[in-house]
Amino acid sequence: MAAPYSNGSQHSIAQHSIAQHSIAQHSIAQAGSANALELRGVTRAFGALLALDDVSMTVKPGERRAVLGSNGAGKTTLFNAISGDFPPTSGNIRFFGEDITEFPTHERIRRGLRRTYQISQLFNGLSVLDSVYLGCRGVSRGRFSLLRPRRDDALVQAAHELVAAVHLSAIADNRVATLAYGQQRQLEIALALSGAPRLVLFDEPAAGLSPAERIELIEILQALPSHIGFIIIEHDMDVALRVVEKVTMMHNGAIFKEGAPADLDNDPQVQALYLGVGHE
Numbered sequence: 710m711a712a713p714y715s716n717g718s719q720h721s722i723a724q725h726s727i728a729q730h731s732i733a734q735h736s737i738a739q740a741g742s743a744n745a746l747e748l749r750g751v752t753r754a755f756g757a758l759l760a761l762d763d764v765s766m767t768v769k770p771g772e773r774r775a776v777l778g779s780n781g782a783g784k785t786t787l788f789n790a791i792s793g794d795f796p797p798t799s800g801n802i803r804f805f806g807e808d809i810t811e812f813p814t815h816e817r818i819r820r821g822l823r824r825t826y827q828i829s830q831l832f833n834g835l836s837v838l839d840s841v842y843l844g845c846r847g848v849s850r851g852r853f854s855l856l857r858p859r860r861d862d863a864l865v866q867a868a869h870e871l872v873a874a875v876h877l878s879a880i881a882d883n884r885v886a887t888l889a890y891g892q893q894r895q896l897e898i899a900l901a902l903s904g905a906p907r908l909v910l911f912d913e914p915a916a917g918l919s920p921a922e923r924i925e926l927i928e929i930l931q932a933l934p935s936h937i938g939f940i941i942i943e944h945d946m947d948v949a950l951r952v953v954e955k956v957t958m959m960h961n962g963a964i965f966k967e968g969a970p971a972d973l974d975n976d977p978q979v980q981a982l983y984l985g986v987g988h989e
């Protein structure tokens with residue numbers, strides 16, 4: 710069976726078998742030199758409001774990108790368009806060369822596209838490990854099995870690895886409800902990494918975190934296997950600029966500027982917008 714990744718990285722998160730069979734083979738065949746993500750003229754209207762206005766952008770495989778912008782700039786709507794939660798009203802989205810514009814969310818997940826949400830979506834009654842185990846099961850082939858669910862060793866092993874990757878091993882058996890807020894956000898990252906993600910969309914993972922929790926988040930993101938690309942929406946420039954190689958700045962539903970973190974950090978227009986001078 711073809712490996713889902715072309716760079717041959719030796720990363721445990723990628724290696725568990727879960728999603729090696731859950732990514733559609735034809736999308737693997739198309740991966741080749743295609744971009745991870747390609748948006749062309751993506752527009753999303755809510756009544757008269759253009760929450761996304763003719764957005765075109767390209768993300769390479771394994772690339773780490775930040776999306777910045779003031780409240781209401783269209784960042785989450787961009788994620789909704791890419792993930793399929795709210796498909797675009799016009800425009801076109803390709804994922805590793807395949808047109809996914811009309812695909813339902815689960816088909817995008819099957820192809821290795823993942824996301825986290827701005828508002829927590831965890832099950833409070835489960836333990837940390839069980840949450841991640843179920844996340845892994847959800848993207849594995851056996852998820853619709855009529856047989857009684859049983860503990861699959863490979864999935865348990867994968868869940869343990871993911872829990873470790875987000876620094877939660879010490880509290881793996883604790884119930885989600887007992888976790889500190891920052892730990893819950895770390896758990897959400899583990900869930901987004903279950904299966905074999907090729908691109909993960911993180912919607913403000915640092916929101917509400919303490920300075921120490923932010924440092925931990927940066928460490929977790931920096932340690933992700935290099936073949937896993939991600940786009941992170943982040944208000945805190947310090948977090949964003951430490952984990953990405955490119956920044957897209959949005960304003961009023963459109964891309965305002967794009968470039969290397971250092972370039973945007975020194976850009977007077979970006980600074981003005983970010984400090985609130987340019988807010989509508």
Ligand SMILES: Nc1ncnc2c1ncn2[C@@H]1O[C@H](COP(=O)(O)OP(=O)(O)OP(=O)(O)O)[C@@H](O)[C@H]1O
Nearest residue numbers: 755758760778779780781782783784785786787827
């Ligand atoms: N489901 C919806 N129905 C109507 N309007 C919406 C909907 N979702 C978003 N909008 C509007 O689209 C615009 C962009 O919203 P979006 O949530 O994408 O902004 P954002 O950049 O993520 O902001 P924030 O930093 O506050 O999270 C806003 O004006 C918002 O009110």
Ligand SMILES: [Mg+2]
Nearest residue numbers: 784785786827
């Ligand atoms: Mg948002």
